[in-house]
Amino acid sequence: MMPTGETLRSTGPVHSPELDVARVRADFPILSRTVHGKPLVYLDNAATTQKPQCVIDALVRFYTEDCSNIHRGVHELSERATAAYEQTRSRIRRFINAAEEREIVFVRGATEAINLVAQTFGRMRLAAGDEVVISALEHHSNIVPWQLVCAERGARLRVAPIDERGEILIDELEKLLGPRTRMLAVSHVSNALGTVNPVARIVELARRRGIPVLVDGAQAVPHMKIDVRALDCDFYAFSGHKMYGPTGIGVLYGKARHLEDMPPYQGGGDMIASVTFERTEFAKLPHKFEAGTPSIAAGIALGAAVDYLEKLGMDAVARYENELLRYATEALASVPGLRIIGTAAHKAGVVSFVLDGIHPHDIGTILDQEGVAVRTGHHCAQPVMDFFGVPATARASLALYNTRAEIDALVAGLRKVAEVFR
Amino acid sequence: MSELRELYQQVILDHHKRPRNYRKLPGANRTALGHNPLCGDKIRLYALVEDGRISDIAFEGSGCAISTASASMMTESVKGKTAAEAEALFERFHDLVTGRREAGGADLGKLEAFAGVKEYPVRVKCATLAWHTLLAALRGDQDTVATE
Numbered sequence: 001m002m003p004t005g006e007t008l009r010s011t012g013p014v015h016s017p018e019l020d021v022a023r024v025r026a027d028f029p030i031l032s033r034t035v036h037g038k039p040l041v042y043l044d045n046a047a048t049t050q051k052p053q054c055v056i057d058a059l060v061r062f063y064t065e066d067c068s069n070i071h072r073g074v075h076e077l078s079e080r081a082t083a084a085y086e087q088t089r090s091r092i093r094r095f096i097n098a099a100e101e102r103e104i105v106f107v108r109g110a111t112e113a114i115n116l117v118a119q120t121f122g123r124m125r126l127a128a129g130d131e132v133v134i135s136a137l138e139h140h141s142n143i144v145p146w147q148l149v150c151a152e153r154g155a156r157l158r159v160a161p162i163d164e165r166g167e168i169l170i171d172e173l174e175k176l177l178g179p180r181t182r183m184l185a186v187s188h189v190s191n192a193l194g195t196v197n198p199v200a201r202i203v204e205l206a207r208r209r210g211i212p213v214l215v216d217g218a219q220a221v222p223h224m225k226i227d228v229r230a231l232d233c234d235f236y237a238f239s240g241h242k243m244y245g246p247t248g249i250g251v252l253y254g255k256a257r258h259l260e261d262m263p264p265y266q267g268g269g270d271m272i273a274s275v276t277f278e279r280t281e282f283a284k285l286p287h288k289f290e291a292g293t294p295s296i297a298a299g300i301a302l303g304a305a306v307d308y309l310e311k312l313g314m315d316a317v318a319r320y321e322n323e324l325l326r327y328a329t330e331a332l333a334s335v336p337g338l339r340i341i342g343t344a345a346h347k348a349g350v351v352s353f354v355l356d357g358i359h360p361h362d363i364g365t366i367l368d369q370e371g372v373a374v375r376t377g378h379h380c381a382q383p384v385m386d387f388f389g390v391p392a393t394a395r396a397s398l399a400l401y402n403t404r405a406e407i408d409a410l411v412a413g414l415r416k417v418a419e420v421f422r
Numbered sequence: 423m424s425e426l427r428e429l430y431q432q433v434i435l436d437h438h439k440r441p442r443n444y445r446k447l448p449g450a451n452r453t454a455l456g457h458n459p460l461c462g463d464k465i466r467l468y469a470l471v472e473d474g475r476i477s478d479i480a481f482e483g484s485g486c487a488i489s490t491a492s493a494s495m496m497t498e499s500v501k502g503k504t505a506a507e508a509e510a511l512f513e514r515f516h517d518l519v520t521g522r523r524e525a526g527g528a529d530l531g532k533l534e535a536f537a538g539v540k541e542y543p544v545r546v547k548c549a550t551l552a553w554h555t556l557l558a559a560l561r562g563d564q565d566t567v568a569t570e
Contacts, residue, residue: 357439359486361461362430365542369426378462391462391484420430421487 019312019320025401027052027308038371041406046191046219046350046397047375048241051301052308055245058301070296071270071287085296088303089286095306096236097227098253102285105259106294109250110218111141113237114185116252116289117214118145120262121235125182128154132183133176133211135160135168136387137190137197140380142216146185155182162387166193166342174205181206184213188220192381192395193342194325194350196220203233212258218242222399223321223348225314228253240298244399245305249298252289259285266291317400321349324398328407332396335414341393352379352393355414358421360394366420367394370413372406428538429545430487437491442498447480455566456483456555458547463489467555474504479556486548488539493552495532505560512553519549 025031030050033040042050062084068077070085089104098104107113122132122145132146136159143157150157158181160173168186177184184206188199199215206213214235217226222243228236235258240249254262264271264282268291273281282288309317328351332338337356355363364376375395378385385392396410447468456465463485470478479497483490500508515533517523521540539549551567558567 359461359463359484359490361463361486361545361548362488365429365545366426377460382462385462391464420426421435 017313017316019316019400021320021401021403024312025403027054028401029053029056031401035371035373036369038369039409041370041372041409043396043398043402043406043410044373044375045222045399045402046242046379046395048247049222049244049399050401051246052244052305054304054308055301058304059246059297062297062300067297069293081296081300084300084303085294088299088306091303091306091310092251095226095310096221096251096253097229099229100256103253103256103259105252105254105286105289106299107250107252107289108248108295109239109241110216110237111145111239111250113235113250113252114142114214114216115145116265117235117237117254118149120265121212121254121258122146122149122183123153124262126150126153126155129180130155130182131158131176131178131180132156132185133158133160133173133181134185135173135187135197136162136383137166137168137193137195138185138187138381138383139191139216139218140382141218142185142187142214143383146183156180159383160186162195162384164388165344166190166195166384167344168195168197168202170198170201170205173202177206177209177211181209181211184211185216186213187216187218188226189217189223189348189350190342190381190384191219191350192379192384192393193344193352194219194347194397195342195344196224196346196348198346199233200231203231207232219349222309222317224318234258240302240305243302243305244308245302246295246298248295249302256285259289262289264288264291268292312400318348321398321400324402324404324407325349325351327404328396328398328410331407331411332414335411336418338414341388341390349399350395350397352395354390354393355417358417360392362421363394363414363417366417367410367413370409370416372410372413374410425538425541429542431535431538433495433532433535434487434491437494438487441481441490441494443480443494444482445480446482447478449478450480452559452562454555454559454563456551456558457566457568458485458489458551459568460544460547461486461489463548463551465489465493465552465555467493467552467559469556469559471505471560476500476503476505476508476560481552481555485551488536488545488548489551492536492549495535496552496556499531499533500556508560509557512550512557515553516550519546 070082212234236253241247271291360376450468452469465483519539
């Protein structure tokens with residue numbers, strides 16, 4: 001389904017001013033601290049981003065002024081907390097251009113969102129001999145939940161291969177979509193390599209065959225404008241803490257007709273309409289999937305993060321980060337003995353690399369002494385590491401507050417690594 | 423830089439570049455697999471135990487400088503020892519890399535080079551992986567040893 005003119009008008013590119021990185025940096029208090037006596041150069045944003053003051057303030061304000069449970073009390077504080085929490089839902093709906101607020105389910109993070117879909121939608125649809133298709137680029141959180149439900153139902157997990165640049169082989173993926181395929185789950189952006197997958201095209205291939213698609217958007221939402229209706233995916237999962245919000249809150253977007261059909265994921269308070277010992281009537285969407293007291297403060301503060309991003313403009317964020325990624329890629333490529341892992345034509349936010357004869361863990365320790373924080377390891381994507389024949393990589397991942405000077409500090413740190421190992 | 427030099431001492435870098443006893447051991451009667459999931463380090467350890475003593479020992483695998491050097495130097499220091507002696511040595515080594523024992527007070531010989539690890543708590547696992555794997559091999563454990 002193509003987006004309607006109405007949709008395009010309401011979410012199309014708004015002319016946004018260029019990002020002023022000096023002003024942005026001033027919004028993130030942690031960026032002024034030092035590590036081992038050096039200014040912090042935080043390049044581990046794919047693991048979690050730092051938080052702007054407005055998000056920290058929202059957390060403090062909730063606990064200082066409005067702390068209360070939601071959807072329960074008739075008292076002032078509970079009403080204020082409920083309104084603020086639900087306001088985030090409405091902001092998220094607008095932010096990703098979902099059709100309705102009830103399609104926005106709050107969860108702990110992208111991992112829980114995927115598990116929810118696997119354990120309800122997946123379990124309901126999978127029978128022995130059926131198939132779930134994923135890609136070879138997936139994070140463990142978009143592999144293991146499907147393995148679990150496939151094992152339970154006697155279904156088979158099939159994996160679309162990637163090429164040496166780290167791009168999904170779309171023709172091979174298409175071949176895997178057969179009469180037994182009940183689900184396709186794919187990442188929007190690879191956390192290990194930064195590859196931006198052609199999700200709209202992938203959805204279209206699945207759509208033709210009536211196969212529902214879940215998109216793991218954890219690494220995409222902080223870097224680009226997301227429009228779930230333009231993508232036409234059935235589910236879209238992401239985490240708050242990778243988009244400048246707190247940990248403990250994330251989002252599952254699902255098309256209302258699917259969410260209506262799905263059984264609850266967990267039972268408890270807040271997800272019911274009425275309970276007797278004989279029978280429970282579940283609450284309407286989205287509350288059917290929101291059993292128990294959620295991370296209320298985090299949910300409210302996620303709304304502040306969305307406001308912050310919208311004020312900057314996701315198009316400006318994407319333009320700035322793409323330019324910085326280009327700079328980082330060139331700068332790193334000039335380091336002797338450095339090999340970039342993942343050279344897809346379209347990437348976002350991540351440069352993964354290895355150095356000749358030096359293990360990523362040693363790189364990480366030495367860079368840390370220089371105040372430079374990178375992730376080293378398998379990035380919860382062991383199959384990707386296996387494909388490239390490396391036990392691990394070092395990964396520099398970018399956010400909207402990173403600068404060219406920080407990339408230069410990373411490169412200087414890598415020269416120090418070479419010095420230690422000379 | 424000086425703290426880094428404490429960690430990456432010359433002897434450690436040397437054993438990283440040219441690990442000793444890095445090979446298969448066809449006649450081995452003890453073997454174990456060690457894995458550090460945090461950084462992907464993997465080690466396969468082989469030992470030949472005769473008359474209660476480690477008469478030969480070797481390893482293969484991939485890892486960071488600390489884990490490779492530690493494995494290399496471990497094989498050199500336990501050759502000829504009984505299982506009990508090797509275990510006692512590991513206890514002293516463990517105390518050294520976790521800072522529970524001062525360098526120089528434990529009679530660890532070349533292994534004292536790992537004293538710098540105590541300043542890097544996340545690297546303790548790298549320094550001890552080969553030792554944990556050795557103990558598993560000597561005990562005859564079949565499961566992969568994981569440091570997590």
